[in-house]
Amino acid sequence: MLAAHGGAELRDIMKTDLHTLPVDLDQEIAAERFQDTDLVSMPVINQKEQLLGVVHVEDILDVIEEEVTEDFQKMAPVSTLEEGIRDASIFTLYRKRIGWLVILVFMNVFSGAGIAHFEDVIESHIALVFFLPLLVDSGGNAGSQSATLMIRAMATGDVTVRDWVKMFTKEFSVAIALGGTMALAVATVGLFRGGPEIALVVALTMVFIVIVGSLIGMSLPFIFKKLDLDPATASAPLITSIADIVGVLIYFSIAAWLLTL
Amino acid sequence: MLAAHGGAELRDIMKTDLHTLPVDLDQEIAAERFQDTDLVSMPVINQKEQLLGVVHVEDILDVIEEEVTEDFQKMAPVSTLEEGIRDASIFTLYRKRIGWLVILVFMNVFSGAGIAHFEDVIESHIALVFFLPLLVDSGGNAGSQSATLMIRAMATGDVTVRDWVKMFTKEFSVAIALGGTMALAVATVGLFRGGPEIALVVALTMVFIVIVGSLIGMSLPFIFKKLDLDPATASAPLITSIADIVGVLIYFSIAAWLLTL
Incomplete structure:
Protein backbone atom coordinates (compact mmCIF):
# COMPACT_ATOMS: atom_id res chain seq x y z
CA MET A 1 0.00 0.00 0.00
CA ALA A 76 -53.62 5.68 -15.61
CA PRO A 77 -53.74 8.51 -16.78
CA VAL A 78 -53.41 10.70 -13.71
CA SER A 79 -51.33 13.87 -13.52
CA THR A 80 -48.24 13.20 -11.40
CA LEU A 81 -49.02 13.18 -7.70
CA GLU A 82 -46.14 14.66 -5.70
CA GLU A 83 -47.23 13.44 -2.28
CA GLY A 84 -48.46 9.94 -1.43
CA ILE A 85 -52.16 9.15 -1.94
CA ARG A 86 -52.53 8.74 1.82
CA ASP A 87 -51.68 12.39 2.51
CA ALA A 88 -53.12 13.93 -0.67
CA SER A 89 -56.29 15.97 -0.05
CA ILE A 90 -59.57 15.09 -1.75
CA PHE A 91 -59.34 18.29 -3.79
CA THR A 92 -55.79 17.44 -4.96
CA LEU A 93 -56.92 13.97 -6.04
CA TYR A 94 -59.92 15.49 -7.84
CA ARG A 95 -57.74 18.04 -9.62
CA LYS A 96 -55.19 15.40 -10.72
CA ARG A 97 -57.86 13.12 -12.22
CA ILE A 98 -60.65 15.29 -13.66
CA GLY A 99 -58.71 16.69 -16.63
CA TRP A 100 -58.06 13.38 -18.34
CA LEU A 101 -61.54 12.04 -17.52
CA VAL A 102 -63.26 14.99 -19.20
CA ILE A 103 -60.93 14.83 -22.22
CA LEU A 104 -61.77 11.14 -22.61
CA VAL A 105 -65.52 11.89 -22.35
CA PHE A 106 -65.26 14.29 -25.24
CA MET A 107 -63.17 11.83 -27.28
CA ASN A 108 -65.94 9.29 -26.72
CA VAL A 109 -68.48 11.73 -28.15
CA PHE A 110 -66.84 10.86 -31.49
CA SER A 111 -67.63 7.17 -30.94
CA GLY A 112 -71.20 8.27 -30.27
CA ALA A 113 -71.25 10.31 -33.47
CA GLY A 114 -70.03 7.22 -35.34
CA ILE A 115 -72.90 5.22 -33.86
CA ALA A 116 -75.42 7.93 -34.72
CA HIS A 117 -74.22 7.84 -38.33
CA PHE A 118 -75.17 4.15 -38.54
CA GLU A 119 -78.50 4.42 -36.69
CA ASP A 120 -80.45 2.80 -39.57
CA VAL A 121 -78.31 -0.36 -39.65
CA ILE A 122 -78.51 -0.63 -35.86
CA GLU A 123 -82.29 -0.18 -35.79
CA SER A 124 -82.83 -2.93 -38.38
CA HIS A 125 -80.30 -5.30 -36.74
CA ILE A 126 -80.55 -4.58 -33.00
CA ALA A 127 -78.48 -7.74 -32.27
CA LEU A 128 -75.44 -5.77 -33.45
CA VAL A 129 -75.55 -3.75 -30.21
CA PHE A 130 -74.97 -7.00 -28.29
CA PHE A 131 -71.46 -7.29 -29.78
CA LEU A 132 -70.56 -3.58 -29.55
CA PRO A 133 -68.67 -3.57 -26.20
CA LEU A 134 -67.01 -6.89 -26.93
CA LEU A 135 -65.63 -5.92 -30.35
CA VAL A 136 -64.71 -2.37 -29.53
CA ASP A 137 -62.98 -3.32 -26.24
CA SER A 138 -60.93 -6.01 -27.99
CA GLY A 139 -59.21 -3.41 -30.17
CA GLY A 140 -58.43 -1.30 -27.10
CA ASN A 141 -57.16 -4.30 -25.14
CA ALA A 142 -54.85 -5.50 -27.91
CA GLY A 143 -53.65 -1.92 -28.39
CA SER A 144 -52.96 -1.47 -24.65
CA GLN A 145 -50.90 -4.64 -24.66
CA SER A 146 -48.67 -3.57 -27.52
CA ALA A 147 -48.33 -0.01 -26.17
CA THR A 148 -47.29 -1.30 -22.75
CA LEU A 149 -44.70 -3.67 -24.23
CA MET A 150 -43.38 -0.89 -26.44
CA ILE A 151 -43.24 1.80 -23.72
CA ARG A 152 -41.33 -0.55 -21.47
CA ALA A 153 -38.98 -1.62 -24.27
CA MET A 154 -38.25 2.04 -25.03
CA ALA A 155 -37.67 2.83 -21.35
CA THR A 156 -35.11 0.03 -21.00
CA GLY A 157 -33.45 0.95 -24.30
CA ASP A 158 -34.37 -2.40 -25.89
CA VAL A 159 -36.15 -0.57 -28.74
CA THR A 160 -35.34 2.83 -30.30
CA VAL A 161 -37.22 5.01 -32.80
CA ARG A 162 -35.19 3.48 -35.66
CA ASP A 163 -36.77 0.08 -34.94
CA TRP A 164 -40.23 1.31 -35.98
CA VAL A 165 -40.45 -0.59 -39.30
CA LYS A 166 -39.15 -3.81 -37.75
CA MET A 167 -41.58 -3.56 -34.85
CA PHE A 168 -44.49 -2.64 -37.14
CA THR A 169 -43.97 -5.77 -39.29
CA LYS A 170 -43.68 -7.96 -36.20
CA GLU A 171 -46.77 -6.43 -34.57
CA PHE A 172 -48.72 -6.92 -37.80
CA SER A 173 -47.93 -10.66 -37.85
CA VAL A 174 -48.77 -11.08 -34.16
CA ALA A 175 -52.01 -9.12 -34.58
CA ILE A 176 -53.20 -11.31 -37.49
CA ALA A 177 -52.70 -14.40 -35.31
CA LEU A 178 -54.42 -12.77 -32.30
CA GLY A 179 -57.31 -11.40 -34.38
CA GLY A 180 -57.84 -14.74 -36.09
CA THR A 181 -58.07 -16.64 -32.82
CA MET A 182 -60.44 -14.09 -31.28
CA ALA A 183 -62.56 -14.08 -34.46
CA LEU A 184 -63.12 -17.83 -34.04
CA ALA A 185 -64.21 -17.29 -30.42
CA VAL A 186 -66.59 -14.48 -31.26
CA ALA A 187 -68.00 -16.21 -34.37
CA THR A 188 -69.23 -19.05 -32.15
CA VAL A 189 -71.06 -16.60 -29.93
CA GLY A 190 -72.34 -14.76 -33.02
CA LEU A 191 -73.77 -17.94 -34.50
CA PHE A 192 -75.86 -18.61 -31.38
CA ARG A 193 -76.92 -15.00 -30.80
CA GLY A 194 -77.63 -13.74 -34.33
CA GLY A 195 -77.21 -16.45 -36.98
CA PRO A 196 -74.58 -16.97 -39.71
CA GLU A 197 -74.78 -13.46 -41.18
CA ILE A 198 -74.08 -11.77 -37.82
CA ALA A 199 -71.36 -14.37 -37.10
CA LEU A 200 -69.60 -13.42 -40.33
CA VAL A 201 -69.87 -9.70 -39.57
CA VAL A 202 -68.48 -9.97 -36.02
CA ALA A 203 -65.66 -12.37 -37.01
CA LEU A 204 -64.51 -10.15 -39.87
CA THR A 205 -64.80 -7.07 -37.64
CA MET A 206 -62.75 -8.74 -34.91
CA VAL A 207 -59.81 -9.44 -37.23
CA PHE A 208 -59.73 -5.86 -38.52
CA ILE A 209 -60.25 -4.26 -35.10
CA VAL A 210 -57.46 -6.26 -33.42
CA ILE A 211 -55.00 -5.50 -36.24
CA VAL A 212 -55.82 -1.77 -36.30
CA GLY A 213 -55.89 -1.52 -32.47
CA SER A 214 -52.53 -3.29 -32.13
CA LEU A 215 -50.87 -1.11 -34.74
CA ILE A 216 -52.23 2.07 -33.11
CA GLY A 217 -51.05 0.90 -29.68
CA MET A 218 -47.62 0.00 -31.06
CA SER A 219 -47.17 3.21 -33.06
CA LEU A 220 -48.34 5.84 -30.55
CA PRO A 221 -45.30 5.52 -28.22
CA PHE A 222 -43.05 5.97 -31.27
CA ILE A 223 -45.00 9.04 -32.40
CA PHE A 224 -44.83 10.61 -28.92
CA LYS A 225 -41.09 9.90 -28.80
CA LYS A 226 -40.62 11.51 -32.24
CA LEU A 227 -42.52 14.59 -30.98
CA ASP A 228 -40.10 14.70 -28.01
CA LEU A 229 -42.90 13.72 -25.61
CA ASP A 230 -42.71 10.88 -23.09
CA PRO A 231 -43.74 7.62 -24.84
CA ALA A 232 -45.65 6.69 -21.65
CA THR A 233 -48.21 9.38 -22.56
CA ALA A 234 -49.71 6.70 -24.83
CA SER A 235 -51.67 5.40 -21.86
CA ALA A 236 -54.22 2.59 -21.96
CA PRO A 237 -57.29 4.90 -21.71
CA LEU A 238 -56.03 7.11 -24.53
CA ILE A 239 -55.50 4.08 -26.77
CA THR A 240 -58.84 2.63 -25.67
CA SER A 241 -60.64 5.83 -26.68
CA ILE A 242 -58.97 6.01 -30.07
CA ALA A 243 -59.56 2.29 -30.64
CA ASP A 244 -63.23 2.83 -29.67
CA ILE A 245 -63.80 5.43 -32.37
CA VAL A 246 -62.01 3.40 -35.05
CA GLY A 247 -63.72 0.22 -33.84
CA VAL A 248 -67.24 1.68 -34.12
CA LEU A 249 -66.53 2.83 -37.67
CA ILE A 250 -65.03 -0.53 -38.74
CA TYR A 251 -67.86 -2.53 -37.11
CA PHE A 252 -70.84 -0.71 -38.56
CA SER A 253 -69.17 -0.16 -41.95
CA ILE A 254 -68.66 -3.91 -42.31
CA ALA A 255 -72.21 -4.55 -40.98
CA ALA A 256 -73.80 -2.01 -43.33
CA TRP A 257 -71.90 -3.48 -46.27
CA LEU A 258 -72.48 -7.21 -45.55
CA LEU A 259 -76.06 -6.98 -44.25
CA THR A 260 -77.37 -4.94 -47.17
CA LEU A 261 -75.76 -7.09 -49.87
CA MET B 1 -6.06 5.54 11.89
CA ALA B 76 -51.29 -4.48 -19.90
CA PRO B 77 -52.19 -7.34 -19.20
CA VAL B 78 -49.50 -9.44 -20.82
CA SER B 79 -47.91 -12.52 -19.28
CA THR B 80 -44.37 -11.68 -18.21
CA LEU B 81 -41.96 -11.62 -21.12
CA GLU B 82 -38.55 -12.95 -20.11
CA GLU B 83 -36.63 -11.71 -23.14
CA GLY B 84 -36.88 -8.24 -24.70
CA ILE B 85 -39.64 -7.61 -27.25
CA ARG B 86 -36.95 -7.17 -29.92
CA ASP B 87 -35.75 -10.77 -29.62
CA ALA B 88 -39.08 -12.41 -28.74
CA SER B 89 -40.48 -14.56 -31.55
CA ILE B 90 -43.90 -13.87 -33.04
CA PHE B 91 -45.20 -17.10 -31.52
CA THR B 92 -43.94 -16.12 -28.04
CA LEU B 93 -45.61 -12.73 -28.30
CA TYR B 94 -48.83 -14.39 -29.47
CA ARG B 95 -48.77 -16.88 -26.61
CA LYS B 96 -48.13 -14.17 -24.00
CA ARG B 97 -51.05 -12.03 -25.20
CA ILE B 98 -53.82 -14.32 -26.43
CA GLY B 99 -54.87 -15.72 -23.01
CA TRP B 100 -55.93 -12.41 -21.50
CA LEU B 101 -57.51 -11.19 -24.73
CA VAL B 102 -59.80 -14.25 -24.97
CA ILE B 103 -60.70 -14.04 -21.25
CA LEU B 104 -61.66 -10.39 -21.75
CA VAL B 105 -63.78 -11.28 -24.81
CA PHE B 106 -65.78 -13.73 -22.75
CA MET B 107 -66.15 -11.22 -19.91
CA ASN B 108 -67.54 -8.79 -22.45
CA VAL B 109 -70.16 -11.35 -23.48
CA PHE B 110 -71.77 -10.47 -20.14
CA SER B 111 -71.97 -6.82 -21.17
CA GLY B 112 -73.63 -8.03 -24.34
CA ALA B 113 -76.07 -10.13 -22.34
CA GLY B 114 -76.89 -7.03 -20.27
CA ILE B 115 -77.60 -5.11 -23.46
CA ALA B 116 -79.76 -7.95 -24.85
CA HIS B 117 -81.82 -7.86 -21.66
CA PHE B 118 -82.73 -4.23 -22.32
CA GLU B 119 -83.35 -4.59 -26.07
CA ASP B 120 -86.88 -3.11 -25.82
CA VAL B 121 -85.74 0.13 -24.14
CA ILE B 122 -82.92 0.47 -26.68
CA GLU B 123 -85.21 -0.12 -29.67
CA SER B 124 -87.69 2.54 -28.53
CA HIS B 125 -84.92 5.05 -27.63
CA ILE B 126 -82.15 4.41 -30.16
CA ALA B 127 -80.41 7.66 -29.06
CA LEU B 128 -79.34 5.77 -25.91
CA VAL B 129 -76.78 3.81 -27.98
CA PHE B 130 -75.05 7.09 -28.80
CA PHE B 131 -74.03 7.51 -25.14
CA LEU B 132 -73.14 3.86 -24.51
CA PRO B 133 -69.34 3.96 -25.13
CA LEU B 134 -69.02 7.34 -23.45
CA LEU B 135 -70.78 6.37 -20.21
CA VAL B 136 -69.42 2.86 -19.93
CA ASP B 137 -65.82 3.92 -20.66
CA SER B 138 -65.99 6.68 -18.04
CA GLY B 139 -66.51 4.09 -15.29
CA GLY B 140 -63.55 2.08 -16.55
CA ASN B 141 -61.35 5.17 -16.86
CA ALA B 142 -62.12 6.41 -13.34
CA GLY B 143 -61.57 2.87 -12.03
CA SER B 144 -58.22 2.51 -13.83
CA GLN B 145 -57.08 5.77 -12.29
CA SER B 146 -57.84 4.73 -8.73
CA ALA B 147 -56.44 1.21 -9.26
CA THR B 148 -53.18 2.62 -10.61
CA LEU B 149 -52.83 5.05 -7.72
CA MET B 150 -53.60 2.28 -5.23
CA ILE B 151 -51.28 -0.34 -6.80
CA ARG B 152 -48.43 2.15 -6.78
CA ALA B 153 -49.18 3.24 -3.19
CA MET B 154 -49.16 -0.40 -2.09
CA ALA B 155 -45.90 -1.09 -3.96
CA THR B 156 -44.13 1.82 -2.23
CA GLY B 157 -45.61 0.90 1.15
CA ASP B 158 -47.58 4.17 1.39
CA VAL B 159 -50.84 2.21 1.82
CA THR B 160 -51.40 -1.20 3.48
CA VAL B 161 -54.42 -3.52 3.64
CA ARG B 162 -55.45 -1.96 6.97
CA ASP B 163 -56.03 1.39 5.24
CA TRP B 164 -58.95 0.02 3.23
CA VAL B 165 -61.76 1.83 5.10
CA LYS B 166 -59.87 5.12 5.10
CA MET B 167 -59.11 4.83 1.38
CA PHE B 168 -62.68 3.76 0.57
CA THR B 169 -64.14 6.87 2.25
CA LYS B 170 -61.64 9.11 0.52
CA GLU B 171 -62.26 7.50 -2.89
CA PHE B 172 -66.01 7.86 -2.40
CA SER B 173 -65.70 11.63 -1.82
CA VAL B 174 -63.37 12.10 -4.79
CA ALA B 175 -65.65 9.99 -7.02
CA ILE B 176 -68.74 12.09 -6.17
CA ALA B 177 -66.86 15.22 -7.19
CA LEU B 178 -65.54 13.58 -10.39
CA GLY B 179 -68.91 12.08 -11.30
CA GLY B 180 -70.71 15.37 -10.70
CA THR B 181 -68.38 17.31 -12.97
CA MET B 182 -68.58 14.70 -15.72
CA ALA B 183 -72.37 14.56 -15.40
CA LEU B 184 -72.54 18.28 -16.16
CA ALA B 185 -70.38 17.78 -19.26
CA VAL B 186 -72.42 14.86 -20.54
CA ALA B 187 -75.79 16.48 -19.72
CA THR B 188 -74.94 19.31 -22.10
CA VAL B 189 -74.26 16.82 -24.90
CA GLY B 190 -77.40 14.87 -23.92
CA LEU B 191 -79.59 17.98 -24.17
CA PHE B 192 -78.49 18.60 -27.76
CA ARG B 193 -78.55 14.98 -28.89
CA GLY B 194 -81.69 13.64 -27.17
CA GLY B 195 -83.61 16.30 -25.26
CA PRO B 196 -84.11 16.89 -21.52
CA GLU B 197 -85.22 13.33 -20.66
CA ILE B 198 -82.12 11.74 -22.19
CA ALA B 199 -79.96 14.46 -20.58
CA LEU B 200 -81.32 13.52 -17.17
CA VAL B 201 -80.75 9.80 -17.79
CA VAL B 202 -77.13 10.20 -18.94
CA ALA B 203 -76.24 12.69 -16.17
CA LEU B 204 -77.64 10.44 -13.44
CA THR B 205 -75.97 7.41 -15.00
CA MET B 206 -72.63 9.20 -15.16
CA VAL B 207 -72.62 9.97 -11.43
CA PHE B 208 -73.42 6.37 -10.49
CA ILE B 209 -71.03 4.83 -13.01
CA VAL B 210 -68.06 6.96 -11.95
CA ILE B 211 -68.68 6.23 -8.24
CA VAL B 212 -69.09 2.48 -8.77
CA GLY B 213 -66.15 2.30 -11.22
CA SER B 214 -63.85 4.21 -8.85
CA LEU B 215 -64.76 2.03 -5.88
CA ILE B 216 -64.20 -1.17 -7.90
CA GLY B 217 -60.85 0.13 -9.15
CA MET B 218 -59.80 1.15 -5.65
CA SER B 219 -60.95 -2.09 -3.97
CA LEU B 220 -59.63 -4.73 -6.40
CA PRO B 221 -55.92 -4.23 -5.53
CA PHE B 222 -56.87 -4.66 -1.83
CA ILE B 223 -58.84 -7.83 -2.59
CA PHE B 224 -55.97 -9.31 -4.62
CA LYS B 225 -53.54 -8.44 -1.80
CA LYS B 226 -55.85 -10.12 0.75
CA LEU B 227 -55.94 -13.24 -1.46
CA ASP B 228 -52.10 -13.18 -1.46
CA LEU B 229 -52.04 -12.27 -5.14
CA ASP B 230 -50.07 -9.38 -6.62
CA PRO B 231 -52.22 -6.19 -6.39
CA ALA B 232 -50.97 -5.27 -9.89
CA THR B 233 -53.17 -8.08 -11.27
CA ALA B 234 -55.99 -5.50 -11.05
CA SER B 235 -54.96 -4.24 -14.46
CA ALA B 236 -56.74 -1.54 -16.45
CA PRO B 237 -58.39 -3.96 -18.95
CA LEU B 238 -59.71 -6.19 -16.16
CA ILE B 239 -61.23 -3.17 -14.40
CA THR B 240 -62.53 -1.83 -17.71
CA SER B 241 -64.31 -5.12 -18.43
CA ILE B 242 -65.91 -5.30 -14.98
CA ALA B 243 -66.85 -1.62 -15.16
CA ASP B 244 -68.38 -2.27 -18.61
CA ILE B 245 -70.74 -4.96 -17.31
CA VAL B 246 -71.78 -2.91 -14.28
CA GLY B 247 -72.04 0.22 -16.42
CA VAL B 248 -74.40 -1.37 -18.96
CA LEU B 249 -76.67 -2.56 -16.16
CA ILE B 250 -76.69 0.83 -14.40
CA TYR B 251 -77.27 2.76 -17.63
CA PHE B 252 -80.21 0.79 -19.01
CA SER B 253 -81.79 0.25 -15.58
CA ILE B 254 -81.88 4.00 -15.04
CA ALA B 255 -83.08 4.52 -18.64
CA ALA B 256 -85.83 1.87 -18.36
CA TRP B 257 -86.97 3.37 -15.07
CA LEU B 258 -86.94 7.07 -16.03
CA LEU B 259 -88.15 6.73 -19.63
CA THR B 260 -91.18 4.58 -18.78
CA LEU B 261 -92.35 6.75 -15.87
Missing part, protein backbone atom coordinates in the same frame (compact mmCIF):
# COMPACT_ATOMS: atom_id res chain seq x y z
CA LEU A 2 2.81 2.38 0.88
CA ALA A 3 5.19 0.98 -1.77
CA ALA A 4 4.83 3.94 -4.17
CA HIS A 5 6.30 6.60 -1.80
CA GLY A 6 9.49 8.65 -2.10
CA GLY A 7 9.24 11.45 -4.71
CA ALA A 8 6.90 9.58 -7.08
CA GLU A 9 3.77 11.46 -8.14
CA LEU A 10 0.15 10.35 -8.08
CA ARG A 11 0.03 10.32 -11.88
CA ASP A 12 1.95 7.04 -11.79
CA ILE A 13 -0.70 5.16 -9.82
CA MET A 14 -3.98 6.88 -10.70
CA LYS A 15 -6.57 5.19 -12.92
CA THR A 16 -7.61 7.22 -15.96
CA ASP A 17 -10.42 5.14 -17.51
CA LEU A 18 -13.08 7.12 -15.66
CA HIS A 19 -16.85 7.00 -16.03
CA THR A 20 -18.02 10.58 -15.55
CA LEU A 21 -21.49 12.10 -15.69
CA PRO A 22 -22.19 15.53 -17.24
CA VAL A 23 -23.93 17.79 -14.71
CA ASP A 24 -26.94 18.43 -17.01
CA LEU A 25 -27.58 14.71 -17.64
CA ASP A 26 -31.13 13.43 -17.16
CA GLN A 27 -31.37 11.55 -13.85
CA GLU A 28 -33.10 8.63 -15.56
CA ILE A 29 -30.19 8.21 -17.98
CA ALA A 30 -27.72 8.42 -15.07
CA ALA A 31 -29.65 5.54 -13.48
CA GLU A 32 -29.09 3.49 -16.65
CA ARG A 33 -25.33 4.28 -16.55
CA PHE A 34 -25.13 2.95 -13.00
CA GLN A 35 -26.91 -0.21 -14.12
CA ASP A 36 -24.59 -0.69 -17.10
CA THR A 37 -21.32 -0.05 -15.24
CA ASP A 38 -22.10 -1.62 -11.84
CA LEU A 39 -20.23 1.28 -10.18
CA VAL A 40 -21.31 2.59 -6.75
CA SER A 41 -20.41 6.23 -7.40
CA MET A 42 -19.49 8.44 -10.33
CA PRO A 43 -17.93 11.92 -10.52
CA VAL A 44 -20.01 14.75 -12.03
CA ILE A 45 -18.30 17.18 -14.41
CA ASN A 46 -19.24 20.30 -16.39
CA GLN A 47 -18.64 20.99 -20.10
CA LYS A 48 -15.02 22.02 -19.40
CA GLU A 49 -14.48 18.67 -17.67
CA GLN A 50 -14.14 20.45 -14.31
CA LEU A 51 -15.05 18.24 -11.35
CA LEU A 52 -18.23 19.50 -9.64
CA GLY A 53 -19.33 16.66 -7.35
CA VAL A 54 -20.20 13.02 -7.02
CA VAL A 55 -23.36 10.90 -7.25
CA HIS A 56 -23.78 7.72 -5.23
CA VAL A 57 -25.83 4.77 -6.42
CA GLU A 58 -28.10 4.87 -3.35
CA ASP A 59 -29.36 8.31 -4.44
CA ILE A 60 -30.14 6.78 -7.81
CA LEU A 61 -32.55 4.30 -6.19
CA ASP A 62 -34.82 7.19 -5.21
CA VAL A 63 -34.65 8.58 -8.75
CA ILE A 64 -35.77 5.24 -10.17
CA GLU A 65 -38.68 5.07 -7.74
CA GLU A 66 -39.83 8.55 -8.72
CA GLU A 67 -39.54 7.88 -12.44
CA VAL A 68 -41.41 4.60 -12.13
CA THR A 69 -44.19 6.31 -10.18
CA GLU A 70 -44.40 8.97 -12.90
CA ASP A 71 -44.58 6.34 -15.68
CA PHE A 72 -47.22 4.37 -13.78
CA GLN A 73 -49.37 7.43 -13.24
CA LYS A 74 -49.10 8.40 -16.89
CA MET A 75 -50.56 5.04 -17.79
CA LEU B 2 -3.44 3.37 13.54
CA ALA B 3 -4.13 4.71 17.06
CA ALA B 4 -6.04 1.62 18.29
CA HIS B 5 -3.09 -0.78 18.00
CA GLY B 6 -1.12 -2.57 20.73
CA GLY B 7 -3.00 -5.54 22.20
CA ALA B 8 -6.53 -4.03 21.82
CA GLU B 9 -9.11 -6.26 20.12
CA LEU B 10 -11.40 -5.51 17.23
CA ARG B 11 -14.44 -5.62 19.54
CA ASP B 12 -13.43 -2.19 20.82
CA ILE B 13 -13.72 -0.49 17.48
CA MET B 14 -16.30 -2.53 15.56
CA LYS B 15 -19.80 -1.16 14.88
CA THR B 16 -22.63 -3.40 16.10
CA ASP B 17 -25.75 -1.64 14.81
CA LEU B 18 -25.82 -3.75 11.66
CA HIS B 19 -28.46 -3.91 8.96
CA THR B 20 -28.55 -7.54 7.85
CA LEU B 21 -30.74 -9.29 5.29
CA PRO B 22 -32.17 -12.82 5.81
CA VAL B 23 -31.12 -15.11 2.95
CA ASP B 24 -34.74 -16.01 2.07
CA LEU B 25 -35.88 -12.37 1.86
CA ASP B 26 -37.84 -11.30 -1.24
CA GLN B 27 -35.55 -9.32 -3.54
CA GLU B 28 -38.14 -6.58 -3.88
CA ILE B 29 -38.23 -6.06 -0.11
CA ALA B 30 -34.42 -6.00 -0.02
CA ALA B 31 -34.58 -3.21 -2.60
CA GLU B 32 -36.82 -1.23 -0.22
CA ARG B 33 -34.34 -1.76 2.65
CA PHE B 34 -31.55 -0.30 0.54
CA GLN B 35 -33.74 2.68 -0.23
CA ASP B 36 -34.63 3.21 3.41
CA THR B 37 -31.10 2.84 4.82
CA ASP B 38 -29.06 4.49 2.03
CA LEU B 39 -26.41 1.78 2.53
CA VAL B 40 -24.32 0.52 -0.43
CA SER B 41 -24.03 -3.08 0.74
CA MET B 42 -25.58 -5.35 3.39
CA PRO B 43 -24.50 -8.71 4.81
CA VAL B 44 -26.78 -11.71 4.22
CA ILE B 45 -27.38 -14.11 7.14
CA ASN B 46 -29.28 -17.37 7.74
CA GLN B 47 -31.73 -18.11 10.55
CA LYS B 48 -28.84 -18.89 12.99
CA GLU B 49 -27.41 -15.43 12.21
CA GLN B 50 -24.47 -17.06 10.40
CA LEU B 51 -22.90 -14.82 7.77
CA LEU B 52 -23.48 -16.22 4.26
CA GLY B 53 -22.60 -13.42 1.88
CA VAL B 54 -23.14 -9.82 0.89
CA VAL B 55 -25.45 -7.94 -1.48
CA HIS B 56 -24.36 -4.73 -3.17
CA VAL B 57 -26.75 -1.95 -4.10
CA GLU B 58 -25.76 -2.09 -7.80
CA ASP B 59 -27.18 -5.62 -7.98
CA ILE B 60 -30.40 -4.26 -6.50
CA LEU B 61 -30.79 -1.87 -9.45
CA ASP B 62 -31.30 -4.84 -11.77
CA VAL B 63 -33.86 -6.32 -9.37
CA ILE B 64 -35.85 -3.10 -9.42
CA GLU B 65 -35.80 -3.01 -13.23
CA GLU B 66 -37.11 -6.57 -13.43
CA GLU B 67 -39.85 -5.97 -10.88
CA VAL B 68 -40.95 -2.79 -12.60
CA THR B 69 -41.10 -4.60 -15.94
CA GLU B 70 -43.23 -7.31 -14.35
CA ASP B 71 -45.61 -4.76 -12.82
CA PHE B 72 -45.89 -2.88 -16.12
CA GLN B 73 -46.68 -6.01 -18.06
CA LYS B 74 -49.32 -7.03 -15.53
CA MET B 75 -51.07 -3.74 -16.19
